[in-house]
Amino acid sequence: MQIGPIHIGDGKWRFTLWAPRARSVDLLLGAGPGAPERSLPMECAGRGYWIGDTEHAHPGTRYRFRLTYPDGSTVERADPASHLQLEDVHGPSTVVDHDAHTWRHDQFAPPLLAETVIYELHTGAFTEEGTFDAAAEKLNHLVDLGVNAVEIMPVAQFPGPRNWGYDGVYPFAVHPAYGGPDGLRRFVDACHGKHIAVILDVVYNHLGPEGNYLRDFGPYFTNAYTTPWGEAVNFDGPGSDGVRNYFVQNAIHWLDRYRIDGLRLDATHAIFDYRPTHILGELSKAVADLAAHRGRRFWLMAESDLNDPRLVRPREGSGLGMDAVWCDDFHHAVHALLTDERDGYYMDYGRAKDVARAMENGFVYTGQYSPFRGHGHGAPCPDIAPERFITCIQNHDQVGNRMLGERLARLVDFETLKCAAAMLLLAPQTPLLFMGEEYGEDNPFLYFISHLDGDLVQAVRNGRKEEFAHFMAHGEPPDPQSEATFADSTLNWPKATSKRGQELFAWYKALIALRRELPAAAPGETRAALLDRGGLLRLERGSALVAFYNLNDNEPYQELEPHMPPGGWRIALDSSDPRFTGAAEAAPDLQPKGVRIYTKDTPR
Structure with a gap:
């Protein structure tokens, strides 16, 4: 209906x-x-x-x-x-007329997942203007980088002009502060004209508190389950047929009316449904039917912290039919290793072998005991193609949920930034970049709101202080309601043209270009090994690529040849190249946190 x-x-x-x-x-x-x-x-x-x-x-x-x-x-x-x-x-x-826009690039088809590099952005903080039209003016930057998909944080109506978007209360309405329905259509059309797919972040596990009137209409919510952010959505209780239809229709709304190419489903682990056909399976079936009807390909990407491969297994085999699943393990493994942080869930990571396992397998935890959770975590996934895992070294959650919103550029040195980028972009999973990381943006990305209800604003402030109480010896969390907090989170584009910004951008661009030359990896084909007591990480992508990462803080490696697999190889990229360092010449040895990448002598 x-x-x-x-x-x-x-x-x-x-x-x-x-x-x-x-x-x-x-x-x-x-x-x-x-x-x-x-x-x-x-x-x-x-x-x-x-x-x-x-x-x-x-x-x-x-x-x-x-x-x-x-x-x-x-x-x-x-x-x-x-x-x-x-x-x-x-x-x-x-009332909105969805037929008024004349699509200029209506024949666009998104790339295959194995060929995709995703760039996550917040429309309001991506540019100083904070609109879809202003974001469209930056698309040449993304094309030059090599990105071919953008993921937009939620744009559904929330209170006030500033918000991450996860407090939305009208899931079908495009926020007018960003440019409304017409602005979103222009942005999608512009992206397609640059051969860039568009993924929209949508929230089906809860709605925000302010302006949420759904309970006046029907049983949209349930007390049978709880979420950390608000009432759970009623997907399996009395009256749930209408609720399920509401969210299925929402997905169709974005994909059909706005030509969105894929949806990122927020926190699917907080979508509770014990009906025989799970709502995610019903959703994937509806989207598949739309794809067949329109002759287009759509993506459904599930964010989940459960490490559950059933999300991406076919519906016919008791899976839920998602195209890809978030792989937080990759981020946690790289971040903990390179920053030495061990608070919270980082206590489960921090060893070089965790990074090696993430590169090989996607999930680090596939059933083994998790000290942070206090129980076994995850399930084996040997059958899942690597590109169906979405990986990152930064995203809005992992940066913005820190008290001070520090990006990786604030936490590690320049060479370590390049090392982390090469871990992400050479692994076979589908990589996601967070806006600005390609040039080393060091403005924070903070949590911000603009609620209209003063009591709710104070409750959010108090909640942030409670959440970070053990960090407050270093100060208090920035006020989420303050316009200055939002302004501080906006990208500083002049940094992209600085010497360091251009060097890091060149490194990202070279890595993405090299990645495009590699064949898609089959499950089990990628091998990552720790050498020299764990100080050297070797990554092999079948017979197409070998990469070495020097994980030592101070010691260079003089000889890599003994660790090379058989065959003729040539250096394809080296992080010490003057293009990426500004030095007069490349270092002969593999420097601390350095990366050296080999491909076959014979061009493919």
Whole structure:
């Protein structure tokens, strides 16, 4: 059942609402400050759905619903499937014409996952302007880098102009601060014109607290489960059919109306469903049907901290049919090794063999005991193709959930930054870069909000202080409500043209170009070995590439030849090359935290 406003032709619009708690529903057209209002009764279509057709709506019309309950009480609410909230989360909805945009690049097809390099960005903090149009002006930078997919942090309506996006309360509405529906369409079209796919981050495990009126319509939430961020969504209790349809329709909305190429599903481990067909399986089936109907390929990428390979196994084999799954183990292994941090979940990592296992396998934990969790963690995944794991050395969570939002460039030296980049980009998994890491951005990425409710703002402030109480000897967390906190998190683009910024960019660009020349790796084909008591890491990508990483802090390696596999090899890249260091000449030895990469003498 399609929901929300739909243009059905001849100047008519159909409004469909799921509101099983209402005895009757009226559509209020023109609702808004000083605007005339027209009330149209809606017809009950069964199973909690209400439908109303009208000739009195047009693009830009404000509207609400009046719900009358069995006890005679009434409320007026915006559409849960609103496509635009011009007056923020407490105002009316606005009708949007999705047919007005003429797509210039409608034949675009995203690359294969094995060929994909993802770049995550926050629309508001990516540029000083903080809009889709401003972000589109930076696409040549990404093309030059070699990126062919961007992942946008959530853009669904949240309160105020600043937010990470995970407090959204109107999942179908594009936030007007970024440019609204038209701005998103222009951005997607511009990306496709540069051969860049677009992935949108969506949140189906909870909704934000402010402006969340869904419970007035139906049983969207459940007390049977809990999440760290708010009420769990009711995917398996009474009334859950309508809830499931709401989120399936949301996925179709983004993929079909906005030509989005893939969805990153936030925290799927907090999506609870004990019905025989899990909501993620139902979602993947619906997206597969849309792909077949449209003749397009779509991605579904599940963020999860469970190390559960069932997410990416086929539905026909009791899997959930996702195309890829987040692999936090890779980040944790590299970060703990290179920074020596051991707080929280980093206590499970920090050994060079963890990095080697992540490169080979994706998941480090595949069932063995996790000291942080206090139980066995993960499951074996020998059948999963490497490209179906999404890996990173930085992302919004791993940077922004630090008290001071320090990026890796603030935590390690320049050579170590290059070493981490080579660990990520030469491993066979699908890599994700976080905006600015390619030039060593050292502005923080902090947690920021702009809630309208003063009590909620103070609750968030107090929560951040409690979360970081054991760090507060070094100061307090920055105020998440402050506009300065958001401004501090915006990229400093002039740094990209600094000497160090250009050298690091050149290193990333060279690594991505080399990666593109490698064949996709089959499961079990990548081998990573620790040599010389763990001070030297050797990575082999089949017979196509050998890379050495000097993990020592002070000692160079003079001889790598004894550690080379048989065959003719040539140096393809060396992190000590003057292009990447500004030195007069390359170092003859493999320097501390240095990387040397070999490919076959005979070009492929």
